[in-house]
Every structure is written in C-alpha cells, then in structure tokens.
Amino acid sequence: MNYTDFCTTTSVIFPATAIDGARARLNQLRNRINTVAEPLSREGTMSDALVVLMTSYAELVTALATATDLKSVGAAVKHQAALVKPIMDGIADVTLRFPFQSKQVDAAAVIAEFIDLNKGVSAAFEQEGLASVNLDN
Numbered sequence: 001m002n003y004t005d006f007c008t009t010t011s012v013i014f015p016a017t018a019i020d021g022a023r024a025r026l027n028q029l030r031n032r033i034n035t036v037a038e039p040l041s042r043e044g045t046m047s048d049a050l051v052v053l054m055t056s057y058a059e060l061v062t063a064l065a066t067a068t069d070l071k072s073v074g075a076a077v078k079h080q081a082a083l084v085k086p087i088m089d090g091i092a093d094v095t096l097r098f099p100f101q102s103k104q105v106d107a108a109a110v111i112a113e114f115i116d117l118n119k120g121v122s123a124a125f126e127q128e129g130l131a132s133v134n135l136d137n
Helices: 003-008 016-036 039-066 070-092 107-127
Strands: none
Touching: 016 039, 039 070
8 A cells, every 4th residue: 555545545544634643743843852953963962972982982992902900991991981970870860861762662672773774774875886895894
C-alpha cells in the first residue's frame, strides 16, 4: 500500500487526519527544540562533545596499553573520570536526561537506530560509487 492508498483507505486505523496531526505535533516539537539551539549550533555542540570524548578515549586506551601495574591503570582513568563526572552526577541525581530517555526509548533501540542510519548512509556511498575498497578503515 502506498501513501495515497494509506490516506484514502477507510479501513486503515490511522486516517490522513491522524497522520497530519502527528506531523503537526512533530513539527511543533522540532520548533520547540529549535528554541533551545538552532540545528547548526546543536550539530557543532555534538561534534565538539564527540571530539572531546574520542580524544579522552584515545588517551585512556593509550595509557592502558602502556600501563604496567594497577596503580598506573588508576592514574590513567582519573582524568576520564573527572571529565565524565558532571554527566554521571546529573544522571544520578536525575537533573540530566538525554533525549532518548525523554522519548522513552531504551539504549538498545538507540543503538539499533544508529546502526540502521549508518547502514543507510553507507549504502548511499556505495550507490554513488564512493565506497572504500579497504574495509579496515
């Protein structure tokens, strides 16, 4: 059934008006989110946060790879523990909620959506002939 059939079929549970209502609510939510920060600012903040976390992760992995005893392992994780402390404190005292939690979606669903998104983007690269031949990167 295509979209037109879906909207005009009387036996369908969600008629066009319900779909239009859902779209309107989604647009209202997106507009509300845009009052927090416009999309490019959000993208920049997320990019910065990702780089900070990836850099911290790289430092941690490098330090753990060269650790010779438990004391050096402890020293390696101190910086990372301090970096994520505000996040962990916010989660613990429920002053920080992530969008996936507000949407009442569990972490496994977020990872599944992430995987699907990346498969789709990779397929687009492949369809355009831009896929890497080397699967190690």
